[in-house]
Amino acid sequence: MYGWMQRCVVLDIEGTTTPISFVTDVLFPYARKNVREHLTETYHTPQTQADIALLRAQVDQDLLLADQVPGAAVPLPPPDSAVDQIIDALVANVEAMIDADRKVAALKQLQGRIWRRGFDSGEIKGVVYDDVPPALAEWHGATGGLIKTYIYSSGSREAQRLIFGNTTPYGDLRKYLSAFFDTNVGGKRDSGSYYEIWQSLGVDRPSQILFLTDVYQEATAAKDAGLEVLISIRPGNAPLPKNHGFQTITSFAQIST
Incomplete structure (x- = not known):
């Protein structure tokens, strides 16, 4: 068993606490299927207008970097255009972002609402x-x-709370979690993100934080920031590079306190 002396543990979700298939086969298809209905029913609410503004900013950025962005961005009509036209363009962009598994805040926030x-x-x-x-x-x-214990995921904090607040058959697991972090602190492959998390957790040293993830690049970024790291090996996870240099686990039962 892996023993540790850390005061905080930070968990990735997909491939670490939760099967990748749940995200790819349940959550993503649900958002894709329901995005038009959600936007149509809530279009005039302040929350959805804020979500649309965030999407508009992301699409504008994508159009400027079209040769570097996966998935074709569709220009959005001006805000004073017909609602149906705006929604059509929004749906096209959201579907392309989902298909490309974009980790951008505009998409993740809207997915959480849906x-x-x-x-x-x-x-x-x-x-x-x-x-x-x-x-x-x-x-x-x-x-x-x-x-x-904390969660750090590319999914929005709202989405994280939904997943852990409504599990089957275990019910609401949020009572065990102290806070949720998303990519508003930075990208998960950026060591600066883990520095920001360390600064938020009130421990003296980053080495007092244990980070669990299934992604080698995330593990490397966290290690570079001084965190202790374990890599989660689960069915369906992407293979790791040879000689990756990290300790691995196949179950949380292998971690002793």
């Missing part, structure tokens, strides 16, 4: 590996609260 409809209706239930809830409970309880 997924809320699915969670609220019971169409979607959060999925975590069976070894995750007992580990969260142990870190939360057995250590007298000395170990705090």
Whole structure:
């Protein structure tokens, strides 16, 4: 078992706490299927208008960098255009971003809003590996609260809270989680993001934080920022480079407190 003396543990979601297939086969298709209905029904609300403004800014940026951005960006009509025309262009861009698995805040924020409809209706239930809830409970309880657990994902904080707040069959796991971080702190492959997280957690040294991820580039960025790192090996995860140099686990049960 991997023993550690850290005061904080930061968890990736996809491929670490949750199967990649849940994201690719459930969440992404649901957002793609329901984006038009969501935008149409909520178009005039302040929240959706803010989401559209964020998407508009992202699309404008993508058009300037069209040769470097995966998926073709469709120009958005001016804000005073017919609503149907704007929604058509928004849907085309959102679908292209989903298909390209873009990690941009504009997409992730909108996806979180759409997924809320699915969670609220019971169409979607959060999925975590069976070894995750007992580990969260142990870190939360057995250590007298000395170990705090956090989530850091490219998905919005709203989406993260939905996943962990509505799991089957484990119910609401948010009671074990102290906070949620998304890419507003920075990209997950940028070491500066992990520096920002360290600054937010109130520990003296970055080495007092253990980060778990399935992605080699994220592991490298966190290590460069001084965090301790474990790589999660789960069914369906992408293969790691040879001689990657990180300790690996296949279950949270391998981590002892």
